[in-house]
Amino acid sequence: MSDTSAARLSVLKTYKLFIGGAFPRSESGRVYDVTTPDGRWLANAPLASRKDARDAVVAARKAFPKWSGATAYNRGQILYRIAEMLQGRHDQFRIQLAEAQGVDADRAAAAVDAAIDRWVWYAGWTDKISQVAGATNPVAGPYLNLSSPEPTGVVAVVAPVGSPLLGLVSVLAPVIATGNTAVLVADPAAPLPALTLAEVLATSDLPGGVVNVLTGRPAELGPPLAGHQDVNALDLTGASPDLAVDLEAAAAETLKRIHRPRTAEDFTADPGTGRLTAFLETKTVWHPIGV
Amino acid sequence: MKFEYAPAPESRATAEIAPSYGLFVDGGFREAADGRTFKTVSPSTEEVLSEVAHGGEADVDAAVAAARAAFPGWSALPGAERAKYLFRIARLVQERARELAVLETLDNGKPIRETRDTDLPLVAAHFFYYAGWADKLPHAGLGPNPRPLGVAGQIIPWNFPLLMLAWKVAPALATGNTVVLKPAETTPLTALRFAEICRQAGLPAGVVNVVTGDGTTGAALAAHPGLDKVAFTGSTSVGRAIARSLAGTGRRLTLELGGKAANIVFDDAPLDQAVEGIVNGIFFNQGHVCCAGSRLLVQESVADELLGRLKRRLGTLRLGDPLDKNTDIGAINSPEQLARIRQLADTGDAEGATRWTAPCDLPSTGYWFPPTLFTGVTQAHRIAREEIFGPVLSVLTFRTPDEAVAKANNTPYGLSAGVWTEKGSRILWMAQRLRAGVVWSNTFNRFDPTSPFGGYQESGYGREGGRHGLEPYLDV
Numbered sequence: 001m002s003d004t005s006a007a008r009l010s011v012l013k014t015y016k017l018f019i020g021g022a023f024p025r026s027e028s029g030r031v032y033d034v035t036t037p038d039g040r041w042l043a044n045a046p047l048a049s050r051k052d053a054r055d056a057v058v059a060a061r062k063a064f065p066k067w068s069g070a071t072a073y074n075r076g077q078i079l080y081r082i083a084e085m086l087q088g089r090h091d092q093f094r095i096q097l098a099e100a101q102g103v104d105a106d107r108a109a110a111a112v113d114a115a116i117d118r119w120v121w122y123a124g125w126t127d128k129i130s131q132v133a134g135a136t137n138p139v140a141g142p143y144l145n146l147s148s149p150e151p152t153g154v155v156a157v158v159a160p161v162g163s164p165l166l167g168l169v170s171v172l173a174p175v176i177a178t179g180n181t182a183v184l185v186a187d188p189a190a191p192l193p194a195l196t197l198a199e200v201l202a203t204s205d206l207p208g209g210v211v212n213v214l215t216g217r218p219a220e221l222g223p224p225l226a227g228h229q230d231v232n233a234l235d236l237t238g239a240s241p242d243l244a245v246d247l248e249a250a251a252a253e254t255l256k257r258i259h260r261p262r263t264a265e266d267f268t269a270d271p272g273t274g275r276l277t278a279f280l281e282t283k284t285v286w287h288p289i290g291v
Numbered sequence: 292m293k294f295e296y297a298p299a300p301e302s303r304a305t306a307e308i309a310p311s312y313g314l315f316v317d318g319g320f321r322e323a324a325d326g327r328t329f330k331t332v333s334p335s336t337e338e339v340l341s342e343v344a345h346g347g348e349a350d351v352d353a354a355v356a357a358a359r360a361a362f363p364g365w366s367a368l369p370g371a372e373r374a375k376y377l378f379r380i381a382r383l384v385q386e387r388a389r390e391l392a393v394l395e396t397l398d399n400g401k402p403i404r405e406t407r408d409t410d411l412p413l414v415a416a417h418f419f420y421y422a423g424w425a426d427k428l429p430h431a432g433l434g435p436n437p438r439p440l441g442v443a444g445q446i447i448p449w450n451f452p453l454l455m456l457a458w459k460v461a462p463a464l465a466t467g468n469t470v471v472l473k474p475a476e477t478t479p480l481t482a483l484r485f486a487e488i489c490r491q492a493g494l495p496a497g498v499v500n501v502v503t504g505d506g507t508t509g510a511a512l513a514a515h516p517g518l519d520k521v522a523f524t525g526s527t528s529v530g531r532a533i534a535r536s537l538a539g540t541g542r543r544l545t546l547e548l549g550g551k552a553a554n555i556v557f558d559d560a561p562l563d564q565a566v567e568g569i570v571n572g573i574f575f576n577q578g579h580v581c582c583a584g585s586r587l588l589v590q591e592s593v594a595d596e597l598l599g600r601l602k603r604r605l606g607t608l609r610l611g612d613p614l615d616k617n618t619d620i621g622a623i624n625s626p627e628q629l630a631r632i633r634q635l636a637d638t639g640d641a642e643g644a645t646r647w648t649a650p651c652d653l654p655s656t657g658y659w660f661p662p663t664l665f666t667g668v669t670q671a672h673r674i675a676r677e678e679i680f681g682p683v684l685s686v687l688t689f690r691t692p693d694e695a696v697a698k699a700n701n702t703p704y705g706l707s708a709g710v711w712t713e714k715g716s717r718i719l720w721m722a723q724r725l726r727a728g729v730v731w732s733n734t735f736n737r738f739d740p741t742s743p744f745g746g747y748q749e750s751g752y753g754r755e756g757g758r759h760g761l762e763p764y765l766d767v
Contacts, residue, residue, distance in 0.1 A: 072741075073419070073420075076419065076423065080378060080419075117371055117375075120375060120378065121426060123378075123423065124374060124422060124423020124427060125423065125427070126423075127420060127741050128420075128423060128424065128427065131741065131757065131758045132431075132432065132758075144719050273430060287715055287716070287719060288715075288716040288719075289716055289719040289723060290716045290717070290719075290720050291716070291717050
């Protein structure tokens, strides 16, 4: 910090939720303290409520027809645009990650780099996953039989703990790459990168509602999402073991698809396709062949 | 009622053309070793656009050496890094799309509407698509460890200059190969602009090299012993010669050659839609399309009605200034091609077919041929057997689906086919029986980077586009 900046009082940011393309405060009016690992106060984050979670589901459902109906090429362009915009905010995220996690600048920068590249990885998958996961099936009869993957719908994601940007992007990007829409519950200890990422998403031609970001307590937000009739799938990556069991049980009532990694993920490793296929349905079309 | 159109010319100002251009070798532009040049002209005005270096054997040697030197570094890059170069190229093409479209229209003679709305969007999309494959090759279903081949020599035609470049360069680079590209003699300018884009993208020197010249340059490249792979798009006769010259060398080869596609219209087809598809099939890009629907096979019971509607529609096509945004039919690319079209069309008259020409005025300068169709064509006529590569449609009739299949397949080619019927099961029945690499149903001349393209029989081998388009550039 130079003398001139020390003399000037900086402007603090009011962090808000991201729902339906807008940045509302929590309807509950609640916030909680966000601090560095050694306890220095950074900001107030919204403490989202059950009602906020339901609003986010409504927004995600509303966005689903358009997003899932967009061409895969168009979705790929938008995911790549997110990478471009994230690259432009590299410094902001590096500083935010260093503060949130107490890591040095190099490690934080490496995480930002990897998060940008992760968007690029999934941008390339939008128009390839059906070529890898789909098939024409040689049925024993005069029929064309074609299987194609389709997005499952609205996916509620409990973001991983301890990787507030790379981990977050690694779970979010594959959900939306294939045309799902998402309600994301951020890492409660480090919610600011998620809310800043929302600003990137809001300026990347991503239609409002495709991604909705909630900050607060997973134990409070998880149950209304897991039990919601209009949520099709749950990603429990960041849920504690006890919470995950409860949410899986709640989700059983509506037979939601569940993705719950059995072991802790290394988000710096090759992501593979598992997170893409976890949130896909397979549709098989039969059509007769004959004059 | 006749509609008049005011001129709506696209500005040339977006595409400045230098008085001369060099070869692009090892990251820099240079003159040909022997100093030779050739002129490239605008086919619609015969205006000389620029002088371009004429690459000879020494230049091909230098380009192959540059590509060879660049290969270890390029192929060793992590796929994700190669991907980002290609994404950069895709974005730069998008940003400069209008400039490239105008340049392509000037150099090639095709309408700005096509370069702007078809060629350039497809070019960018092709790079975007293959960019995404660069770090996903183990997922392509081609084995666990696909490896690049090495240096690819790529020779492309004049009908879609930049699009054919994209079809060649994008998959080659995504898979880790380096390339020497030889654009067509009559359309070198957009490839040289692309070389500038490679520099803007920071692409390492030697990964892409562009050697301009005529057929002798292409022959020198195709036969160069320093290559691991040759990819050629063009005529079947040149393709045959390349296949001969590579025989026994072990070098890999893909060929995308000529075609004589059947566009088959059944009596239950939506006729107005079919008319649009027939027009698009043969008059798109002045018929300079290897997969053009140059043989119309129409079911006898609807032949008269369809031809009446088709002729009416052809009367509304606007032929003229390719830079005019209302133009449907541009100029024939070269006087040589015009002569070939005229000569083959004349055999149609001589062999007894009936010629019909769309009523339109031809400009006094440049190379032009009006939309033309022949009726009373038999399968023995040259205009039913040979690729005309111009705006000339040969009309034949059939009575049964079996007859349509037999006639459609009665060709040494096998690149594409079209089927028009409201009955889905018949479309698939026909598609099963047609010996062609692409079958369009109730549409024609659709292209997409995700969709493999390429022919059966003497239309060549290998596929470009889609997952399948990776394989010709990989050792799997």
